[in-house]
Amino acid sequence: MRVALAVISIVVLAIHAVVFRDQLSAKWQDHQSSYFAQAEKIADSPAARATLAARQPQIEQTIVRSFGPERVDRCTTCHIGIDDPRFEKADQPLRTHPKIPGHKFETFGCTVCHDGQGRAVEAAAAHEGGHDWPWPMLPKEAIQANCVQCHGEADWPHAPLVHEGRRLFFERACYTCHTIGGLSYGSIGPELTEVGRKRRLAYVKGKIEDPRATNPTSTMPKQDLTPEQVTAVAVFLKAQQGARISRAPLQQFLSAQQQRPEWLPLAQIVGPELATQVESMAPEKKGEALLPKVGCLSCHKLGDRDGRVGPELAFASQQRDHDWVMAHFKDPKSVVPGSLMPPYPLPVDTFESLTAYLMTRPVPPVPAEPAQQFAELCARCHGEKGQGDGMIAAHIDPAPRDLTKASFMKTKTRERLVASVKNGVPGTSMAPWGRVLGDEASGRLVDYVLETWSKGGQAKPPTGREIPAANPVAYSPESVARGEAIHLDRCWGCHGKKADGHGPNAPDMVPRPRNLRNTPFIASVPYARLHESIKYGVQGTAMPAAGFDFALDDKAIGDLVNYILSLNRLGTDGSKVVAANPQPER
């Protein structure tokens, strides 16, 4: 026991020796000694030499009180030569700092511009600040993110990256989803007003490079940006630090009070120069000039630019009319309820000019062969091999049909498939291709799809089904209530309690259960098809034959249809659904 005690005591003493050694031989002392020695050599007077010889290493610090919360910067403990012009060629940490007129080190300190952890006197801790420090030292080119905290003017010439980042923030449609206080008011993505204060530059950069890197369910589109552009956007975002030290408190208060405006001034989005230029242009020309600048092409495809998120716009004039496009601009979800596209905060006349451009733009030629047509027009959504996994499929709701699923494709009549191609499917991203292709070519394209992709299986369109042509139950609140009761008994597991297609079983199903609140879609489907789908199920999907599985008679199915119509504020006049209220509830 005594021996053990003695051993332990000796080890404790040894540890103390290590601790004292660490304490008494810090790196910064070596740096300072080296500075004193070098300065002594080049000192010009004996007096200066004597002063230097007498100096002992000590911790140097600047207390910065004029820029936000008090900072203590001890950087000069190692970087002791920053204001000594004779050390311009010295190695770091002793090198002279370039002179910046009006910026005195003793007023500004170091971290106001450079970031980093000013209280530390050990290089790694001071520069990186530990694994969680939100403000590690900025790389040289990113320092301008801090310059603009004071030099906030839009034309300040020394912050090119910040300005370029701001331009891209609008051109790439970031502003439509994200809010930056006083600048943009998007509500789909996280607010970025203080992102520069909260996040490290590397994190912001990584998020732009790959939005799903840290959040696998992010719906943010991956932008096609060069590395320089990524840096520019990241530096611009790093400059967003909420409270600006250069702004008066009253100004900050007032800008925080600002309500979300209905639209943003064009000049804020595309810059004052282009905004003035387009003022006198004809609507189509104005639209042509603005379309690439307000963010459309960071998702959509037009000409040689492709955002790889949204549908192609080149055929808009053959597929949609003016009213549809305008309604889509004002609120994309009013015509495609599952749309990912945010409502654009643009003035109405900009919408008009963009619409005018899309409606008058020459339509590109379409290949004659069905195989090429498919590859060029359909594969973007339905995938190169028709599996419903095209480049933009992940962003589309309802998802593009998997054309290789023969059990679905072969049980639908050819007429119905051709009609879907020709007229599109309202309420979804399936556009009408009839005017682009022509009637005959539409039929040929369907035949090509059936032969090439929907192979296998002997399924045929069913015959001999008993389907009433008109609803056997008159539309009434009682019928709707009965239908709702059945829905909450039998249907909600997949279609959801709100009938929005998000039931608890839905995530496992391909294709996903129909959103029964998709008004444009429901309004486009004749009564008989709704009745048939419920009674006999939909072959090739998870929809069961509810008429038989759940023993629902035709009247019960009629109640269900009435319930679905009521969700969409639609009425019925017997055989055909008509819109009772053409403006669907938003």
Next chain:
Amino acid sequence: MKTEEGLTATLKNLPKNVWRSIFRNPLPSSDLGRSQTTFSNLFLHIHPVKTHVHSLKPWYTLGLGVISFSLFVVLTATGILLMFYYVPSVEQAHNRMLDLDGTVAFGVLLRNMHRWAAHGMVALVFLHLCRVFYTGSYRAPREFNWVIGVLLFLLTLGASFTGYLLPWDQLAFWAITVGTAIAGYAPVFGDEIRFLLLGDQVVGQEALIRFYVLHVAVIPVALSVLIAVHFWRIRKDGGLSRPEGLDLPEAQPKFPEALAGKLEGLAPAAKTAKTKTFGVMGIVRGPFNKIGATPDNTVYSWPNLFIAELFCFALTVLVILAVALLFHAPLEAPADPTHPPNPSKAPWYFLGLQEMVSYSAFWGGVGIPTIFVVLLLLVPYLDRGTRGTGVWFSRHRILGLTAFTTLLIVNLVLIVIGTYFRGPNWALVTPW
């Protein structure tokens, strides 16, 4: 001449006289000296003059109680030094941490020691509690000392929890936000308890100053008082527990290592208690000091007990110093109430609670822990058996051992799940 000689002698004897005035006895070489040294020194007299040999068996106590106390001493010493630099203000607290880590002499070592010793004390006090349970030492007449021990464990948790907030980094802020939110699930007074703790609806300046006062004054004082009572009662309850029958009248001293001369000052076997003299206190009460009726299995505390305690203390200091030198206490970004990390986790010893809270806020956060604590407090009053006391894992106590071990393992599993297997949104993740 004479005065001169007198002066020389005075000066010559000065060191000796000063030393004697402080330490009344020379280093003891006789039994009388050992006794006198023990009871005439304030810091030693809390010990008995003689200690039962069974209490000195390292594998019986594992030294856990002494190590826990040593950690408390280390924490007090480092804590007082840290108080010279710490300011309990939301503007300054985190900056003071950065100063400690960067520029204060030995600051980083102090902070590391304090942090690791705090975690260690929670663990060691709990292990001590386990030791006492597994040896059945809580049984009569030591019931109330067990209750005090449980209270000491809860106070240790309280001290660690209140200290958790003080660095004012993200870890601290959100751990306390989560921890105090659990308190809010208490029935009827939940929100009031939470408000009392925080002095506000959210963790802020009020909470910081409250936690600071609790951490540096209220809880340490309460701990010190209860520790004193805890020690006092060990003596008053007849020393540490030991198996029945060790000191029966017909028994001979049973400790061969003592007989072989490994321990100092053991009464030789031939010396029966008849020749032993007793102080008045020994006659008045106590379970075994029956004159002439029991064999003497005790040895002098000086040096046998003291050197063992010193060993535990030195070992504790060594380990804490080594850990503090090798591992830095974490310090995250400054607290930002608008930027919660995902997931926000409570301190590790509360992660079992947080895990249970993720199933049921009331039962996990309040109901089950309360039941646990009440059960712990009642243990000595529920188990009135006498067989198997003073023996590790006695077969006679199989029911109690099984129940305790089951709850222990459940808690440990929950803590491990909460610590390693919970990711963002408290979803199950694999740590590898």
